[in-house]
Amino acid sequence: MTVESPAVSAAEYTDQPGAGDQPAALWDDGTAAPEHAVVAHDEAVAAAEAAGNSAVQNLSPAFPDRAAWGTASKLRAWQVEALTKYFETEPRDFLTAATPGAGKTTFALRLATELLARGTVDRIVVVAPTEHLKRQWADSADRVGIRIDPMFKNGDGMFGRHYQGVAITYAQVGMNPEVHQKITAGGKTLVILDEVHHGGDALTWGDGIREAFSKATRRLSLSGTPFRSDTAPIPFVQYAPDEQGIRTSISDYNYGYGRALKDGVVRPVLFMAYAGQMRWKTRMGDEMSASLGEQVTKDITAQAWRTALSPEGEWMPAVLSAADKRLTEVRRGVPDAGGLVIATDTTTARAYARILQQITGERPTVVLSDEAAGSSRISAFAEDTSRWMVAVRMVSEGVDVPRLCVGVYATSASTPLFFAQVIGRFVRARRRGETASVFLPSVPGLMALAASLELERDHALDRPKDADDGMYNPEDAMVAEANKEDRASESLLEVQPFEALDSQASFDRVLYDGGEFGSGGEVGSLEELDFIGIPGLLEPDQVRDLLRARQATQAKRAKGRTPKDGMPKAAAPAPEDRPMYQTIKEQRSELHRLVSIWSRHANEPHGAIHAELRRISGGPAVAQASIEQIQKRIDVLRSRIGGRR
Numbered sequence: 185m186t187v188e189s190p191a192v193s194a195a196e197y198t199d200q201p202g203a204g205d206q207p208a209a210l211w212d213d214g215t216a217a218p219e220h221a222v223v224a225h226d227e228a229v230a231a232a233e234a235a236g237n238s239a240v241q242n243l244s245p246a247f248p249d250r251a252a253w254g255t256a257s258k259l260r261a262w263q264v265e266a267l268t269k270y271f272e273t274e275p276r277d278f279l280t281a282a283t284p285g286a287g288k289t290t291f292a293l294r295l296a297t298e299l300l301a302r303g304t305v306d307r308i309v310v311v312a313p314t315e316h317l318k319r320q321w322a323d324s325a326d327r328v329g330i331r332i333d334p335m336f337k338n339g340d341g342m343f344g345r346h347y348q349g350v351a352i353t354y355a356q357v358g359m360n361p362e363v364h365q366k367i368t369a370g371g372k373t374l375v376i377l378d379e380v381h382h383g384g385d386a387l388t389w390g391d392g393i394r395e396a397f398s399k400a401t402r403r404l405s406l407s408g409t410p411f412r413s414d415t416a417p418i419p420f421v422q423y424a425p426d427e428q429g430i431r432t433s434i435s436d437y438n439y440g441y442g443r444a445l446k447d448g449v450v451r452p453v454l455f456m457a458y459a460g461q462m463r464w465k466t467r468m469g470d471e472m473s474a475s476l477g478e479q480v481t482k483d484i485t486a487q488a489w490r491t492a493l494s495p496e497g498e499w500m501p502a503v504l505s506a507a508d509k510r511l512t513e514v515r516r517g518v519p520d521a522g523g524l525v526i527a528t529d530t531t532t533a534r535a536y537a538r539i540l541q542q543i544t545g546e547r548p549t550v551v552l553s554d555e556a557a558g559s560s561r562i563s564a565f566a567e568d569t570s571r572w573m574v575a576v577r578m579v580s581e582g583v584d585v586p587r588l589c590v591g592v593y594a595t596s597a598s599t600p601l602f603f604a605q606v607i608g609r610f611v612r613a614r615r616r617g618e619t620a621s622v623f624l625p626s627v628p629g630l631m632a633l634a635a636s637l638e639l640e641r642d643h644a645l646d647r648p649k650d651a652d653d654g655m656y657n658p659e660d661a662m663v664a665e666a667n668k669e670d671r672a673s674e675s676l677l678e679v680q681p682f683e684a685l686d687s688q689a690s691f692d693r694v695l696y697d698g699g700e701f702g703s704g705g706e707v708g709s710l711e712e713l714d715f716i717g718i719p720g721l722l723e724p725d726q727v728r729d730l731l732r733a734r735q736a737t738q739a740k741r742a743k744g745r746t747p748k749d750g751m752p753k754a755a756a757p758a759p760e761d762r763p764m765y766q767t768i769k770e771q772r773s774e775l776h777r778l779v780s781i782w783s784r785h786a787n788e789p790h791g792a793i794h795a796e797l798r799r800i801s802g803g804p805a806v807a808q809a810s811i812e813q814i815q816k817r818i819d820v821l822r823s824r825i826g827g828r829r
Contacts, residue, residue, distance in 0.1 A: 284608025
């Protein structure tokens with residue numbers, strides 16, 4: 185039996201449901217495969233090469249000439265690599281950490297068909313975070329000949345004999361682990377734990393998963409973000425101490441965003457950051473104001489951020505309008521490109537939808553829950569060509585809508601885990617050249633997460649008590665100690681009713697590949713349109729070159745610009761015309777930003793980088809350094825960062 189190779193290259197191939205999941209006609213041990221299987225490697229590759237589309241071209245040179253599993257024209261290189269590693273030892277537990285959009289579902293179902301064909305297992309249990317993902321898994325499994333029941337309820341006790349397994353949620357397992365223990369122990373079971381970090385979401389969930397699946401024949405754990413924002417242990421994941429003695433998770437196979445981007449498997453991401461002036465009222469009736477993104481205390485930042493997200497002000501309509509303009513530009517090259525707004529709650533989601541309808545003249549899809557109606561709306565949006573969907577958190581993880589190209593991060597959630605899950609909805613590539621664009625508030629926490637998108641992290645069970653997210657460094661610890669007095673005001677504001685009074689948006693900058701571009705500008709200005717108008721189909725290097733060119737254009741434009749009265753533009757105040765503490769404060773912020781960027785690329789801790797800068801440039805620690813000493817360190821880092829590009 186032979187099938188014609190699809191007319192796409194491996195780089196263009198995406199994790200569409202059912203694609204790349206068919207097993208070979210004969211396995212390596214000579215076992216006959218199911219009737220729906222495809223031909224072995226040589227025939228498949230020959231057919232692919234005849235069309236000029238061989239996935240072998242994407243395999244690492246370290247791979248043997250003969251690709252494993254006879255599906256080189258179907259599987260991505262990393263999937264073949266991971267399968268090869270798995271079957272070298274066939275472990276009981278295997279953790280695969282692959283960036284969102286890389287094709288974890290394809291990999292898992294390909295492994296499942298192999299284990300079923302070999303007789304290693306005879307039933308499959310898929311555990312997913314949401315109801316929608318249960319149905320998504322069942323649909324994908326059905327396309328490769330595995331019948332999974334996503335409608336199974338704990339009260340059913342056992343699935344029907346016409347199924348080969350069930351798809352359930354972590355919550356179902358936590359409510360009644362005995363039911364799932366019986367199913368698992370009743371046969372040779374492969375348990376697929378999708379987004380396994382959710383196993384630590386609640387104590388009952390973790391305990392239930394251990395009880396239910398401790399007797400499983402095989403367990404495959406999957407995660408696009410194999411870390412948590414807390415120290416709750418993840419079931420069936422191994423931990424070992426790192427160089428600092430902190431116990432971190434060990435992935436059996438890891439395929440990070442950086443490598444996936446080089447392989448053309450995921451899209452590069454443009455982060456479009458927007459600042460602006462915010463004004464709100466306290467419980468005592470006092471009015472407060474702040475610029476979004478300026479260096480202020482955490483509580484003021486949180487209140488300014490919340491003001492920006494209020495649909496009653498001008499910030500959200502301006503940003504949604506800019507995002508829609510970007511979507512229009514992207515749709516010139518990607519006609520079915522869609523946009524997604526992630527909202528904090530149902531009230532604001534409905535308000536954002538009304539604003540989008542006024543902007544576009546088209547009613548957006550609104551998804552407010554993880555119930556059947558919400559799932560059907562997501563599925564319908566994935567198949568049509570409408571412009572926008574507005575959702576409350578539930579589309580943040582695992583949901584497969586490959587046409588999403590533009591996003592608006594309109595939520596106050598800021599943990600590394602949640603941020604990575606949201607961005608994962610936009611990076612799934614369908615063909616080379618697609619670029620994702622995510623609009624977000626210009627606040628320090630989000631800017632740091634955007635700048636460290638390519639950073640691969642493991643889940644840590646231990647961490648220094650002063651670390652917010654497991655990335656501890658001495659400089660930050662000193663700053664935290666100095667800011668202790670701010671915490672009292674933070675706890676006070678938590679009990680105060682909040683009233684957003686006014687918000688104005690302004691374009692801040694673009695973050696891409698660890699660099700920053702743009703010098704700010706008003707909404708609708710040439711400075712903003714320079715970046716919103718970047719074509720939606722460009723190779724990553726082309727995006728970088730175009731950003732640099734537009735940055736240079738803006739610099740020339742600003743240099744020659746004169747006010748409307750025709751008088752030459754006044755020179756900016758010299759540093760000595762300002763209070764020294766303001767200049768030093770800005771320099772320290774810039775230095776910390778550059779240290780974070782270099783730490784990510786050089787894989788060095790912040791403290792070590794600061795120590796090296798002191799050795800090279802001289803002077804005391806940052807807290808005691810002068811303007812000239814800090815500037816020397818900034819110049820050193822800028823030279824290094826510029827030299828790697």
